[in-house]
Amino acid sequence: MNSANYIFEKDLSVKSTTDNLALIREFTRSSAAECGFSEETVGKIILAVDEACTNIIKHAYKYSPDGNITINIKFDQKKFNISITDEGIHFDPSRVPEPDLVEYYKQKRAGGLGVFLIKKLMDEVKYSTLSGNKNQVVLVKYLS
Amino acid sequence: MAEFNVDLRPVGSVSVIDVKGYLDAHTAPELENVFNKLLDEKRFKVVVNFDELKYISSAGLGVFMAYVETMRENKGDIKFSNMKENVYNIFDLLGFPILYEFFKDEREALQKFDTLG
Incomplete structure (x- = not known):
């Protein structure tokens, strides 16, 4: 009835392990499923969030277990918005080149x-x- | 919380690795240990059976990238079998089918090693 005004919002804070x-x-799974995404799309969102958090643990906190990771999920109409915030070392993904699998293979890169x-x-x-030396990555998926 | 299991089965000269559950940055080191053991034992022919793998992230994919060239330099290979569609799609997204052979079932992958001698 008032679905146009419906806003879903949830937070999760965890340590960087x-x-x-x-x-x-x-x-992520329960939130995306609750918002009506198909199983296939839920799987994609889960993997993207896992990859983003893994990068934070590895690069921003360099595997130190005491860092904070905060995940905020909002859903408004068709927009599923995941904001992931950390207080670690700034990570510039634009400096990560698109992987060339054949080059990776030659270099035994993982x-x-x-x-x-x-x-x-x-x-x-x-x-x-x-502000406050925080880094944030925002991931968006639209419900089609 | 998420479970991951890895088992190693010798089938003749080939080593079959059964991966089960969730393969992510937390569990990938368990798989690395298995590959290190195979290198120590000089067993370079590997089939990874994905039948019971539910989930993989790039940390898991990275393990195969890290070891495949060493296996091939020693006349071996890493071949994949029994992969579920959702798991295959991730490999496909990253272009793995250019570099790796995927088989519907384990027997086909083992036979491929046999025909190569």
Whole structure:
């Protein structure tokens, strides 16, 4: 009836450890499913959020377990908006080149695929720096 | 919370790795340990059976990238089998089918090693 005004909002705050990835995925899964996304799209959103948080743990906090990661999910009409905030080292994904798998293969490289995956999986991706030395990545998926 | 299991099964000269559950940045080191063990034992022919794998992130994909060239330099390979569509789609998105062979079932992957001798 008043679906046009419906706003869904949830937050999750966790420490920067990889064992929290399962919790992050479940939080993302239940939120996206509740907002009406198909199973396939829910899977894409989960993976994008996992990759973004993995990058924060690895690059912003360099595997230090005491960092904070805050995930805010908002859904307004058709826009599913995930804001992920950290207080670690600023990470500039524009400096991550698009991976060339054949080059990776020659160099026995293992990393760098996450940023590329996030771009492929989501409709919008925006990285920014907030006041108080916080970094934020905003991932958007539209419900079609 | 999320579970991941990795088992190693020798089938003749080939090593089959069964991966189960959720393969992410938290669980990928368990898979790396298995590959390191195979290198120590000089077993370079590997089939990874994905039948019970529910989820993979780039941390898991990175493990295969890190080891495949060493296997091939030693006349081996890493071949994939029994992958669910949702998992295959992630490999496909990153262009893995250019570099790796995917088989519908484990037997086909094992046979490919046999025919290569």
